[in-house]
Amino acid sequence: MNRKHVESSYRLAREAYAEQGVDTEQALQALRGLALSIHCWQGDDVGGFEGSAEGTLSGGIAATGNYPGKARNLDELRQDLDKLYTLLPGRHRLSLHMIYGDFAGQRVERDQVRPEHFASWLDWGRERGVALDINGTFFSHPRAAAGFTLASKDPGIRAFWIEHAKRTREVGAHLGRTQGSACINNLWVPDGLKDRPADRLGYRELLARSLDEIFAPPFPKADLKDALEGKLFGIGSESFVVGSHEFYLLYASRHGQLITLDSGHFHPTESVADKISAVLLFCGELLLHISRGVRWDSDHVVLLDDAAGELLAEVVRSGGLGRVALGLDFFDASINRLGAWTVGARAVLKALLAGLLEPRSTLVSCEAAGDYLGRMQTFELARTLPLGAVWDWYCLEAGVPAEAEVLGLIREYDQAVSRCRG
Ligand code: RNT
Ligand code: ZN
Numbered sequence: 001m002n003r004k005h006v007e008s009s010y011r012l013a014r015e016a017y018a019e020q021g022v023d024t025e026q027a028l029q030a031l032r033g034l035a036l037s038i039h040c041w042q043g044d045d046v047g048g049f050e051g052s053a054e055g056t057l058s059g060g061i062a063a064t065g066n067y068p069g070k071a072r073n074l075d076e077l078r079q080d081l082d083k084l085y086t087l088l089p090g091r092h093r094l095s096l097h098m099i100y101g102d103f104a105g106q107r108v109e110r111d112q113v114r115p116e117h118f119a120s121w122l123d124w125g126r127e128r129g130v131a132l133d134i135n136g137t138f139f140s141h142p143r144a145a146a147g148f149t150l151a152s153k154d155p156g157i158r159a160f161w162i163e164h165a166k167r168t169r170e171v172g173a174h175l176g177r178t179q180g181s182a183c184i185n186n187l188w189v190p191d192g193l194k195d196r197p198a199d200r201l202g203y204r205e206l207l208a209r210s211l212d213e214i215f216a217p218p219f220p221k222a223d224l225k226d227a228l229e230g231k232l233f234g235i236g237s238e239s240f241v242v243g244s245h246e247f248y249l250l251y252a253s254r255h256g257q258l259i260t261l262d263s264g265h266f267h268p269t270e271s272v273a274d275k276i277s278a279v280l281l282f283c284g285e286l287l288l289h290i291s292r293g294v295r296w297d298s299d300h301v302v303l304l305d306d307a308a309g310e311l312l313a314e315v316v317r318s319g320g321l322g323r324v325a326l327g328l329d330f331f332d333a334s335i336n337r338l339g340a341w342t343v344g345a346r347a348v349l350k351a352l353l354a355g356l357l358e359p360r361s362t363l364v365s366c367e368a369a370g371d372y373l374g375r376m377q378t379f380e381l382a383r384t385l386p387l388g389a390v391w392d393w394y395c396l397e398a399g400v401p402a403e404a405e406v407l408g409l410i411r412e413y414d415q416a417v418s419r420c421r422g
Contacts, residue, residue: 001392001402010393013386020359020378020385027356030321036348037093037133037184037327040100042341043080044071045333048099048137053108054162058192059139060234061299065334069418074102076421078124080338083413085128087342087406089349089398095133095186095327096121098168099140110141111377112164115174122178131181133327136168138189150190150210151203151242158210161189165214169224176223184287184325186260187214188229192237203242211251227287227325228252232267234297254285262289263311264328266298273310277318288315289329290348299330302344304351307336312348313355326352336418346406353394354387 014024041048045063047070071077079179081094098110101117108117125132138149138161146152149161169185176183191207203306215226230232230245231237245266259279263272279286290311292300293373303307315324328348332340359378366374392402401409 001396001405004027005007006220006389006392006396006402007391009386013389013393016385017285017390019360022357022359024357024390025043027353028390028397030089030356031353031394032350032398033320034321034326034349034352035091035093036088036323036345037095038081038084038088038341038345039095039328039330040077040081041097042328042331042344043077044146044329044338046097046140046311048097048140049074049077049101049103049186050099051103051105057140059144060192060236061139061297062235063299063333065330065332067334069414069421070337072397072421074100074120079417080341081152082128083338083417084341084345085130087400087409088345089337089395089400091129092345094125095135095184097135098137098164098171101171109414110137110143111160111167113164113167113171118171118175122162122175125179125356126167131183132175133184133186133325134166134168134175135186135188135364138164138187144190147193147236148191148203148242149189150214151189151207151420153202155204157207162210162213165210169214169217169219169226172265173219173224177220182222182225184227184258184327186229186287186289186316186327188228188231189243190234190237191243192241193239194236195239197240200240200242203240204247207242207247207253209256210421215255215257225258225285227258227260229265229287229289231262231265231297238314249279258285258287258325259283260287260289260327262291262297263307264291264293264299268293268295271310273307273314276311276314276320276324280318280320280323285323285325286320287325287327289327291329299332301330301332301335301340302328302347304347304354308347308351309354312351313358316352316355316358317360323414336410338413338418342406342410346403351389352390353391354382357385357390358382359385 017024102120152158172183172185230250231247395402
């Protein structure tokens with residue numbers, strides 16, 4: 001990539017944006033300060049490294065495809081992550097699941113996981129300036145095989161998962177305290193029914209009771225922030241999900257947790273972007289799981305499409321920068337996994353940049369004046385402004401490859417590393 005060329009394209013782009021009242025330098029400054037929370041589970045198809053035969057994914061989520069080269073252990077996952085971070089401009093967090101602890105070949109039950117199992121992750125993060133987030137793992141386990149965890153009518157199963165959730169909070173608080181940056185603990189459980197339920201209320205009462213127990217121990221918000229992720233349906237829970245969006249939204253707003261909005265967890269015609277301003281008004285903060293559903297909650301790699309564009313632009317428009325945690329949640333096993341990660345994470349950053357470069361004051365003043373044609377045409381004009389030139393410049397300035405260089409680097413890694421894994 002010719003640096004001179006990128007630089008002169010950027011200079012022209014800067015002028016084009018300036019004509020629309022947009023300061024590209026200010027937008028890039030804002031983007032520089034934003035951290036995504038990269039989901040570790042794209043690297044091994046949500047398998048984790050518990051050292052057991054229970055590695056098959058369950059709980060109504062599925063990673064389809066059998067592209068070679070997935071990470072088979074922590075070292076390989078970290079190797080892939082190191083490469084990934086060289087391909088992303090900016091400094092980004094890493095989101096772990098409890099099944100990614102460093103168990104050193106030992107079988108550690110989910111209700112026994114402790115902060116020390118994440119000591120090597122803390123070292124890893126410290127060396128790289130990467131802060132960690134956490135997720136409880138309430139799936140891919142014999143005690144979740146009946147489809148229920150925290151809302152189970154079996155008291156033994158429920159107690160087991162309540163303990164797991166408590167352990168997850170302990171791990172999260174330890175991570176947050178040690179790294180000096182609050183760890184977000186996201187809780188998602190698959191509980192639900194395939195067919196028409198007879199006792200919705202009963203299950204929801206149980207889930208609420210479990211949450212009350214889980215969140216009873218107080219932790220400083222500076223160490224730990226808890227988030228709750230609802231869902232419309234999953235494979236095997238087509239008719240009823242106990243932890244629906246309304247359930248968690250109300251629970252979270254009443255008890256001070258964050259609501260998690262996963263872009264794949266709503267009806268396909270429902271706008272997740274529209275929810276951001278509403279939630280922020282009353283909750284102050286929220287967590288996104290940025291994903292791309294194709295017909296259903298399919299967790300496809302995020303692309304710079306209309307849905308991602310609207311979602312991330314709404315974060316900017318709603319004053320959500322710094323208040324909306326930007327988690328990623330997709331997993332594609334049909335292509336090189338580093339490639340999936342890179343394309344998806346960069347797409348989110350591009351969507352954020354597009355949001356930051358929106359001719360905001362023109363749009364808002366047109367709207368306020370009832371000039372809806374003006375607003376419409378300004379949105380249209382914004383679409384063809386030279387976003388790519390600003391993005392490439394941002395990447396080069398950050399010391400990472402411009403857009404046209406990405407594919408070659410992933411192919412190189414595919415040949416030199418991924419495909420050698422057998
Ligand atoms: C499942 C939820 C959940 C998971 C991850 C692996 O539908 O989206 O966030 O994808 O925890
Ligand atoms: Zn999610």
